[in-house]
Amino acid sequence: MLPTPSTSHVSFDRVYEPAEDSYLLLDTLSSESEKAFLQKRFNEASEKSNASPSPLVVEVGSGSGVVLSFVDAHCEAIFGRADILTAGVDVNLHACKATVKTVDVTERDQREFGKSHGFYLGNVAADLLSAVKAGEVDVLIFNPPYVPTPDLPSTLPRENLSAFDLDSHLLSLSYAGGADGMEVTNRLLASIPEILHPTRGCAYVLLCAQNKPETVKDEIRKWGNGWAVEAVSSSGKKGGWEKLQIVRIWRASDASPID
């Protein structure tokens, strides 16, 4: 088991506190099967050309930074190489700052023990992948706001709110997913074919039972063009239902790149 990064410096009044969903992502990304998948994918990709470009990992909704800092710190164990570029996005500015700090602390720890870590580019405050250049992301990670809610909180900057209301607005952004808890996730899924690297790209997205994961996966399979999706882990069995699952979305390597 790879150690979980410390987030004790983060104020959880306005940044999502790592929970079962966060830990499921950590366990999944460091599982033997996903390590094998990622190592095969990124080492084969590099054999085709004589140079092996550094993979870019982007986490959307990085929150406290627990997941991104974990991938950054343990990239050698996960990818079999330490030249991994990492970057985070969050709509919540405080979450961006928290991620910067968490990555910094985690990287320092790694160095102190003489261990490697990736190259962290930074965090940007943005709505999903709106500011990310198309075709560049090799590994996308998203633990979305997935709880079904009657309304979606606005992602626009809030003014004239009391400190307390502002904090609760920011926290609502971390869980409130609108209809079926899928409104934010659906927007992210729609941008995947364009945002991911045309051959190497893959994405890990967390879904909960209320998101109707089977329907979500069927929709992704309809993208065609070699796109594939598979549940790669799950947790919290309740009466035969998996409460949470993580799906991996990728293009099968024999499919030709989209132009």
Add this chain to the structure above:
Amino acid sequence: MKVLTLNFLTCAVKACKSSTSSFPLHPKECELVSDSIVPNPALLTNILPRVDWSALITISTELGFPTLPPTAPTIEELQSDEKMMAELHTLLLETQISEGSLVCGNCGHEYKIKEGIANFLLPNHLV
């Protein structure tokens, strides 16, 4: 945020996506800080193939760094050119933008950078 981040960012305005002038974003009145990082030639040579060189020339000039050659060095050229290696190490790996803004060459929108974090959240009328 590291200068290298600019290689992966564009204007968040939808209408700008199709315009080539929305990339790279132009740094404006930026305050820079430099992290001291142990030289890592392996990392640099693995990053180079995915750097948009002409965009990097623009960014480097606009940030006041030495002028880069018109075409990207090959891996072999880079490995045998210590000066170029050191310059790219400083520009791409060590330099962070802490304050300032990023400007879209198409719509002119300015994205503020504060405490190292660029803010791409758009006001209502641009979403």
